[in-house]
Amino acid sequence: MPVRSRKRWRTFAERARRVRLLLMDVDGVLTDGHIYLQSLPDGTAEEMKAFHAHDGAGLKLARMAGLRTGVITGRDSPATTRRAREVGMEFVSQKQAEKLPAYEEILRQARVGDEEVAYIGDDLPDLPVLDRVGLAIAVGNAAPEVKRVVHLVTRRSGGDGAVREAIEAILRAQGCWHKLIGKARA
Amino acid sequence: MPVRSRKRWRTFAERARRVRLLLMDVDGVLTDGHIYLQSLPDGTAEEMKAFHAHDGAGLKLARMAGLRTGVITGRDSPATTRRAREVGMEFVSQKQAEKLPAYEEILRQARVGDEEVAYIGDDLPDLPVLDRVGLAIAVGNAAPEVKRVVHLVTRRSGGDGAVREAIEAILRAQGCWHKLIGKARA
Amino acid sequence: MPVRSRKRWRTFAERARRVRLLLMDVDGVLTDGHIYLQSLPDGTAEEMKAFHAHDGAGLKLARMAGLRTGVITGRDSPATTRRAREVGMEFVSQKQAEKLPAYEEILRQARVGDEEVAYIGDDLPDLPVLDRVGLAIAVGNAAPEVKRVVHLVTRRSGGDGAVREAIEAILRAQGCWHKLIGKARA
Amino acid sequence: MPVRSRKRWRTFAERARRVRLLLMDVDGVLTDGHIYLQSLPDGTAEEMKAFHAHDGAGLKLARMAGLRTGVITGRDSPATTRRAREVGMEFVSQKQAEKLPAYEEILRQARVGDEEVAYIGDDLPDLPVLDRVGLAIAVGNAAPEVKRVVHLVTRRSGGDGAVREAIEAILRAQGCWHKLIGKARA
Numbered sequence: 001m002p003v004r005s006r007k008r009w010r011t012f013a014e015r016a017r018r019v020r021l022l023l024m025d026v027d028g029v030l031t032d033g034h035i036y037l038q039s040l041p042d043g044t045a046e047e048m049k050a051f052h053a054h055d056g057a058g059l060k061l062a063r064m065a066g067l068r069t070g071v072i073t074g075r076d077s078p079a080t081t082r083r084a085r086e087v088g089m090e091f092v093s094q095k096q097a098e099k100l101p102a103y104e105e106i107l108r109q110a111r112v113g114d115e116e117v118a119y120i121g122d123d124l125p126d127l128p129v130l131d132r133v134g135l136a137i138a139v140g141n142a143a144p145e146v147k148r149v150v151h152l153v154t155r156r157s158g159g160d161g162a163v164r165e166a167i168e169a170i171l172r173a174q175g176c177w178h179k180l181i182g183k184a185r186a
Numbered sequence: 187m188p189v190r191s192r193k194r195w196r197t198f199a200e201r202a203r204r205v206r207l208l209l210m211d212v213d214g215v216l217t218d219g220h221i222y223l224q225s226l227p228d229g230t231a232e233e234m235k236a237f238h239a240h241d242g243a244g245l246k247l248a249r250m251a252g253l254r255t256g257v258i259t260g261r262d263s264p265a266t267t268r269r270a271r272e273v274g275m276e277f278v279s280q281k282q283a284e285k286l287p288a289y290e291e292i293l294r295q296a297r298v299g300d301e302e303v304a305y306i307g308d309d310l311p312d313l314p315v316l317d318r319v320g321l322a323i324a325v326g327n328a329a330p331e332v333k334r335v336v337h338l339v340t341r342r343s344g345g346d347g348a349v350r351e352a353i354e355a356i357l358r359a360q361g362c363w364h365k366l367i368g369k370a371r372a
Numbered sequence: 373m374p375v376r377s378r379k380r381w382r383t384f385a386e387r388a389r390r391v392r393l394l395l396m397d398v399d400g401v402l403t404d405g406h407i408y409l410q411s412l413p414d415g416t417a418e419e420m421k422a423f424h425a426h427d428g429a430g431l432k433l434a435r436m437a438g439l440r441t442g443v444i445t446g447r448d449s450p451a452t453t454r455r456a457r458e459v460g461m462e463f464v465s466q467k468q469a470e471k472l473p474a475y476e477e478i479l480r481q482a483r484v485g486d487e488e489v490a491y492i493g494d495d496l497p498d499l500p501v502l503d504r505v506g507l508a509i510a511v512g513n514a515a516p517e518v519k520r521v522v523h524l525v526t527r528r529s530g531g532d533g534a535v536r537e538a539i540e541a542i543l544r545a546q547g548c549w550h551k552l553i554g555k556a557r558a
Numbered sequence: 559m560p561v562r563s564r565k566r567w568r569t570f571a572e573r574a575r576r577v578r579l580l581l582m583d584v585d586g587v588l589t590d591g592h593i594y595l596q597s598l599p600d601g602t603a604e605e606m607k608a609f610h611a612h613d614g615a616g617l618k619l620a621r622m623a624g625l626r627t628g629v630i631t632g633r634d635s636p637a638t639t640r641r642a643r644e645v646g647m648e649f650v651s652q653k654q655a656e657k658l659p660a661y662e663e664i665l666r667q668a669r670v671g672d673e674e675v676a677y678i679g680d681d682l683p684d685l686p687v688l689d690r691v692g693l694a695i696a697v698g699n700a701a702p703e704v705k706r707v708v709h710l711v712t713r714r715s716g717g718d719g720a721v722r723e724a725i726e727a728i729l730r731a732q733g734c735w736h737k738l739i740g741k742a743r744a
C-alpha cells in the first residue's frame with residue numbers, strides 16, 4: 001500500500017503542528033449525514049441540517065487558538081451559511097460539484113500551502129482533497145475508501161463531536177489545549 | 187420453505203449482473219422510517235423526511251454506471267420529489283396505495299423485464315413487488331416477513347446507508363465498483 | 373405486589389382476545405418522546421413530531437382487522453391531528469391535562485367497557501388509565517413506574533415500532549395476523 | 559485532585575437536600591446537543607431544538623415539589639422560550655456569552671445562595687457555574703473536563719431524560735419522590 005506509507009511516515013503530531021487552516025466537508029462531518037428535507041405548503045421543500053453544540057464550542061476554541069477554519073461542500077444551504085457564521089468560519093465554499101478547485105481557491109486566498117492545511121472528510125468526493133492536505137482526517141463513520149487514506153480516524157462520528165475531537169487532537173499537538181481549557185474555566 | 191428456495195437458486199451475483207433498473211420504497215429504505223410532521227401556525231402540518239448523504243452519493247455512482255433508478259411510495263411529499271431530482275432518479279411514483287400497478291407502469295416505460303429490476307423494501311406493502319423482481323433486497327431493519335423473501339438483507343438500516351450498500355453490492359457484481367472509485371479520486 | 377398479581381392472573385392472550393378499542397399516548401409511544409420545537413422568524417415556535425412508518429402500517433392493519441384506535445395526549449398539535457387521520461384513528465383527544473376524563477368520554481362514545489380496551493403508555497400521566505384498561509401495555513423505554521403495572525412491555529421503544537409490535541401481539545392473540553399478512557402479499 | 563475532593567466531602571444527599579433552585583444549560587442538557595437549522599425560502603435559517611417529554615414531566619414534578627427552575631444558555635431561540643414556558647420555568651436567560659454574570663443575576667432575583675442551587679451542564683462554558691453551585695451535575699455525555707468537577711454524572715444523556723433523572727435524584731434525597739408518584743397515579 002504505497003499511498004498509506006507515503007501518508008504515514010511523518011507522525012500525526014509532526015503534521016498537526018504545522019496546521020494553520022482547518023477545512024472540512026459539511027454533510028457527514030459537521031452533521032451525521034442526514035439530509036432533512038421539509039416539505040412546504042407550496043409544493044417545494046427546504047433543507048434542514050443537524051449540527052452539534054460540542055463541534056461549535058470546539059470551532060470557537062480553534063479560532064481562539066489562531067486556527068482559521070472553513071467548509072467545502074457539494075450542497076448549497078442557508079443552514080450551512082448560518083452555522084459557519086455562528087462558529088466563526090472564514091471560508092465557506094458551497095455548491096462545489098468538484099472539491100479540488102474550491103480547495104485551491106481557498107489556499108490562494110489564505111496564502112497557505114498544502115502542508116499547513118488539515119481537512120476532515122467522510123466520503124468519496126473528499127478523496128482528492130484528502131490526498132493533497134498535510135493532515136488528512138476521517139470521521140468515525142467515514143466510507144472505508146476514505147479511512148484508508150487518512151492520518152487520523154476520529155472515534156466519534158460526524159455530527160456527534162468528530163470535529164471537536166479532531167480540533168482537540170490538533171491543539172494538543174500544538175501544545176495549547178490546556179491553556180484554552182483554563183481560560184474557559186476562568 | 188418453497189419461496190426461499192425458488193428465490194435463492196440463482197446466486198446473488200448472477201441476479202445482480204442482469205440489473206438495469208433499481209427501484210425502492212422511500213419510508214424505511216431511503217429514510218429510517220420516521221415520518222416527521224411539522225405543525226404550522228395555520229393548524230395544518232407538513233412532512234419532513236431524513237435522507238442520507240451516503241445514499242445520495244451511491245445513487246449518483248449508480249447513475250454514472252448506467253443504472254436507472256426510481257422510487258415507488260404510498261405517501262406523497264415534496265421532500266421526496268426534491269430528493270429524487272437531486273440524486274438523478276428517473277422514475278418517481280408517489281401516492282400509490284398499491285405498489286404493483288405502479289411497478290408495472292414503470293417497467294412499461296423503462297422497457298425492461300422483471301429479471302432486469304432490483305427492488306429495495308422494508309415492510310409489508312413491498313411484498314408484492316419483492317415477489318416479482320429479479321433481485322429482491324431488504325434493509326437491515328426490515329419487517330421479518332420481508333427479510334424472509336429476499337435475496338439480500340443489507341447490514342445497514344434504512345436511512346443509514348442501506349441503499350448505498352445495495353448499490354455497491356450490485357456494482358461490484360457487475361464489475362464496475364473499483365473503476366468508479368478510481369474516477370471519484372481523480 | 374398486589375397490583376401486579378391483580379393485573380396478571382389472566383394471561384395476556386385472554387386479555388388481548390377481548391380488545392375492541394386500542395388507545396395510546398402520543399409522546400413517547402407514537403414518537404420516541406422528543407418534542408421538536410421549530411423557531412419561526414416571528415419569534416414563536418411550532419412543534420414537530422417524529423412518527424414511524426411501521427407503526428402507521430400496523431395501525432392500518434389493526435383497522436382492517438376491525439380494531440378501533442385512538443390517542444389521548446396532554447399536548448395539542450396539528451402534527452398529531454394529521455397523523456391520526458392518516459392512520460385511520462377514530463378518537464383523537466388532545467390537550468388533556470388529566471387523561472382519565474378523556475378516557476371515560478371515549479368509552480362512552482365507543483360504547484365499550486374497560487375490559488375491551490387496550491392502552492399503550494410510557495410515563496406517569498398514563499398510570500390512571502393503565503390501572504383501568506383490560507390490557508395495559510408499556511413501550512420498551514417507559515418509566516419504571518409504568519413498566520411495573522402493565523401486562524406487556526414491548527421490546528421496541530416508542531416511535532421505533534412499539535405500537536406495531538403491540539398490535540401484532542393483539543392480532544396474533546385474536547388469530548388474525550397471518551390472514552392479514554396474506555392479504556398484504558396478494 | 560484538590561478540586562474533586564473539595565467538591566465531594568459532603569455527600570450528594572446532603573447537598574441535594576439544600577437545593578431550592580435548579581438551573582441548567584439548554585444545548586446538550588435539555589437537548590442532545592444537536593443544533594438543527596432549517597433553511598427558509600428567503601435564504602435565512604431558523605433553529606429547531608429537540609426536547610424530551612420525560613424531562614418535561616420531570617420539570618413539572620419538580621415544580622409541584624416546590625423547586626424553582628431555569629436555564630442559562632449562550633444561544634437565543636424562540637424554541638427555548640416556548641419550552642421553558644411549557645414546563646413552568648421561572649428563569650430564562652438566553653444569549654449569554656458568559657454564564658457567570660447571568661447566574662449571579664438569577665441568584666439576586668431568586669434571593670438564594672450558591673449552596674441552594676443545583677446546575678446541570680455538559681461542556682466547557684458551564685465550568686464557571688459548576689464551580690460555584692452547591693450541587694454540580696453533568697449529563698452522561700458531557701465533556702470529560704465537565705464530568706471531572708461535578709458531584710453527580712447522570713446515566714442518561716442530555717435530551718434523553720438526563721434532567722428527569724437529576725430531578726428524581728434530588729427529590730428522592732429531599733424525601734418527596736414517592737409522594738409525587740402517588741399523586742400522579744391518583
